[in-house]
Amino acid sequence: GLGTKGNLRQTDRMRFSFDLQATDGRARTGVISTPRGDIRTPAFMPVGTAATVKAMLPASVRQTGADILLGNTYHLMLRPTAERIDRLGGLHRFMDWDGPILTDSGGFQVMSLAALRKLTEEGVSFKSHIDGSRHMLTPERSMEIQRLLGSDIVMCFDECPALPADRAAIEKSMQLSMRWAARSKDAFGDRPGHALFGIQQGGLEEDLRAESAAALREIEFDGYAVGGLAVGEGQAAMFGCLDYAPEQLPRDKPRYLMGVGKPDDIVGAVARGIDMMDCVLPSRSGRTGQVFTRRGVVNIKNARHADDPRPLDEQCSCPACRSYSRAYLHHVFRSQEIISSMLLTWHNLHYYQELMAGMRSAIAQGTFDQWTSGFMAERALGDI
Numbered sequence: 001g002l003g004t005k006g007n008l009r010q011t012d013r014m015r016f017s018f019d020l021q022a023t024d025g026r027a028r029t030g031v032i033s034t035p036r037g038d039i040r041t042p043a044f045m046p047v048g049t050a051a052t053v054k055a056m057l058p059a060s061v062r063q064t065g066a067d068i069l070l071g072n073t074y075h076l077m078l079r080p081t082a083e084r085i086d087r088l089g090g091l092h093r094f095m096d097w098d099g100p101i102l103t104d105s106g107g108f109q110v111m112s113l114a115a116l117r118k119l120t121e122e123g124v125s126f127k128s129h130i131d132g133s134r135h136m137l138t139p140e141r142s143m144e145i146q147r148l149l150g151s152d153i154v155m156c157f158d159e160c161p162a163l164p165a166d167r168a169a170i171e172k173s174m175q176l177s178m179r180w181a182a183r184s185k186d187a188f189g190d191r192p193g194h195a196l197f198g199i200q201q202g203g204l205e206e207d208l209r210a211e212s213a214a215a216l217r218e219i220e221f222d223g224y225a226v227g228g229l230a231v232g233e234g235q236a237a238m239f240g241c242l243d244y245a246p247e248q249l250p251r252d253k254p255r256y257l258m259g260v261g262k263p264d265d266i267v268g269a270v271a272r273g274i275d276m277m278d279c280v281l282p283s284r285s286g287r288t289g290q291v292f293t294r295r296g297v298v299n300i301k302n303a304r305h306a307d308d309p310r311p312l313d314e315q316c317s318c319p320a321c322r323s324y325s326r327a328y329l330h331h332v333f334r335s336q337e338i339i340s341s342m343l344l345t346w347h348n349l350h351y352y353q354e355l356m357a358g359m360r361s362a363i364a365q366g367t368f369d370q371w372t373s374g375f376m377a378e379r380a381l382g383d384i
């Protein structure tokens with residue numbers, strides 16, 4: 001707005017906006033501005049389901065290069081409850097993360113974690129997988145929970161159908177999700193500086209995806225997620241869908257692919273126009289000894305690492321690679337020492353952020369194809 005510089009800064013601080021800076025083919029790079037900081041895209045968002053990125057301090061997550069992290073409505077509403085987090089000053093204060101936070105709306109977790117679920121037009125009633133207590137999630141309740149948490153990017157309450165499913169079931173579910181998207185938008189209201197993202201559904205059906213995209217455009221959102229994927233369809237089917245789905249969504253808004261993925265999934269999704277992704281893989285794998293490197297996956301549990309003095313990756317600057325040998329990491333993993341989860345999670349998240357930084361600069365320079373060829377060639381080298 002006009003007025004003094006101060007006002008302008010004030011307006012800026014309250015704004016949520018996406019600046020698309022460069023494209024290379026269908027790949028894009030830019031910056032999402034939020035009152036709590038900028039998000040460089042393409043962005044990988046570490047998952048902090050229960051108000052913590054497991055085995056990581058928030059400052060360490062920041063050091064890996066993450067600009068934003070994720071929380072989950074489903075987990076936090078059950079424990080410690082959104083009302084308690086609100087009373088304690090909101091999720092940022094609670095978990096000591098002052099950057100942007102995106103929270104999922106709960107629909108996906110209810111279907112994958114809760115017991116005794118009952119789905120109606122109103123929403124989903126279910127029993128907590130923690131203590132068996134009964135709960136109800138509706139678009140309105142999901143918006144209220146995410147407001148209480150104080151998240152900067154709020155996801156619509158949707159239904160994510162498990163694949164494979166027949167077309168009729170996919171269509172019915174997508175239409176319900178679109179009605180819930182409208183109710184989510186109404187319940188979200190007008191919250192300057194906070195964003196509401198719609199979630200496209202429609203399975204692997206191009207026409208249903210187009211119908212969903214049109215319905216979301218009509219309602220109008222600050223960003224758009226490609227939902228309903230990474231649910232067991234496999235990479236070929238997912239890429240087939242990403243060959244059309246992202247471009248059915250508005251070009252000038254961020255596109256978020258939920259739940260993806262392995263490093264090569266991420267590169268393929270960025271090549272197809274995706275700006276934001278999240279996945280538990282790097283952090284969960286850090287705890288199970290699966291280590292991602294430029295050359296592919298190292299399973300640190302394997303006995304062949306027992307005497308290996310080399311770092312995981314001599315070109316990596318993370319604490320695990322700077323200070324420790326594979327032999328040490330093998331030892332502490334085998335001994336189930338807590339430091340094992342800390343070091344391997346840090347390395348994996350650092351590796352994922354290096355991947356994103358490499359793609360952002362390649363897209364900005366118009367050399368994304370060369371970068372991708374290098375990425376694929378390195379993984380073929382083997383001997384890791």
Ligand SMILES: CNc1nc2c(CC[C@H]3O[C@@H](OC)[C@H](O)[C@@H]3OC)c3nc(N)[nH]c(=O)c3cc2[nH]1
Nearest residue numbers: 047070104105107108160227228229230258259
């Ligand atoms: C893994 N594959 C996958 N995850 C998915 C998630 C959960 C991500 C959420 O789940 C948490 O990690 C399990 C993450 O914290 C993330 O929160 C944003 C989805 N969420 C919604 N609302 N709608 C979808 O269509 C959807 C599709 C997914 N596919």
Ligand SMILES: [Zn+2]
Nearest residue numbers: 316318321347
């Ligand atoms: Zn490392």
